[in-house]
Amino acid sequence: MDKNALRSLSYGVYTVTAWDNGRPTGCxxxxxxxxxxxxxxxxxxxNHDNYTNSVIKELGKFAICVIAEDSDAAxxxxxxxxxxxxxxxxxxxxxxxxxxxxVPDAACAYICCNVVDxxxxxxxxxxxxxxxxxxxxxxxxxxxxxxxxxxxxxKTAKNAPTANF
Numbered sequence: 001m002d003k004n005a006l007r008s009l010s011y012g013v014y015t016v017t018a019w020d021n022g023r024p025t026g027c028x029x030x031x032x033x034x035x036x037x038x039x040x041x042x043x044x045x046x047n048h049d050n051y052t053n054s055v056i057k058e059l060g061k062f063a064i065c066v067i068a069e070d071s072d073a074a075x076x077x078x079x080x081x082x083x084x085x086x087x088x089x090x091x092x093x094x095x096x097x098x099x100x101x102x103v104p105d106a107a108c109a110y111i112c113c114n115v116v117d118x119x120x121x122x123x124x125x126x127x128x129x130x131x132x133x134x135x136x137x138x139x140x141x142x143x144x145x146x147x148x149x150x151x152x153x154x155k156t157a158k159n160a161p162t163a164n165f
Contacts, residue, residue, distance in 0.1 A: 011145035015065040015079045016044055017102045018055045024090045024102030027052040028080030030145045032064050040131035042113050045124045051084035053125055056115065062129060063101035064111045068140035069147055071106035076148065079104075099133025108140040 017026035031045035044064055046053045056062045067076065078089050094105040099112035113129025120126075 013067045013076060013143040013145055013148050014044070015067060015075070015104055015107065016046060016052055016056075017063045017065055017104075018052060018059050018061060019102065020051075020055045020059075020084065023088065024095060025052060025055055025084035026065075026079050026089060026102070026104075027084070028076050029064075035128065040134075041116065042111055042129050042131060043126055044129070045121075045126050047124050055084070056127055057118075057125070060115045061101065061132075062113055062115070062127060063099065063103060064113070065103050065107035066109040066111075067104075067106055067143045068108040068138070069143045069151075070140055071143065075104055075106040096137075098135060098137070101133075103137065105137075108138050108142055109136045110134065 011030040012032065014029045014032050015026045016029045016032075017024060019025075027046065027050045029044055029046060033043055035041040035043050042064060044062065046056065075093060078093060082089060090102065090104075095102050096105065097103070098110050101110070101112045103110040111131055112133040113127075113131055115127050116130045117128040118125050119128075
């Protein structure tokens with residue numbers, strides 16, 4: 001099998017956020033997509049080992065924050081290579097509350113969801129969320145996973161769905 005074929009799929013770069021007992025937390029994700037339009041439903045894949053996974057399960061809500069190309073790569077690193085168990089990932093990261101969820105200023109759009117279903121895989125939980133709020137926070141080009149690798153020269157976290165590709 002030529003695993004490079006899987007790199008032909010389009011991916012974005014997102015920060016998936018939630019509230020951890022009143023403290024904002026989140027993780028970097030690259031696997032999110034709209035499933036239906038009515039009701040608007042989003043799917044996002046989060047590794048079982050990510051602290052954000054357990055927070056979303058407990059809270060029943062999450063936000064997908066679309067990271068822009070002009071964002072500081074440190075934001076991606078903070079949310080992708082540190083654990084919310086040990087680190088306040090929002091420390092020093094400007095954010096606002098949109099749709100009652102934390103949204104980093106690095107985002108150019110956000111989509112807030114209530115979890116309506118989950119699917120467990122060997123390594124990840126796919127959360128299906130019904131959209132409760134969404135908005136464009138600033139005019140900017142959304143970052144693709146290809147841009148992250150080819151222009152920023154970013155690395156892939158071991159918990160990413162695409163880590164082995």
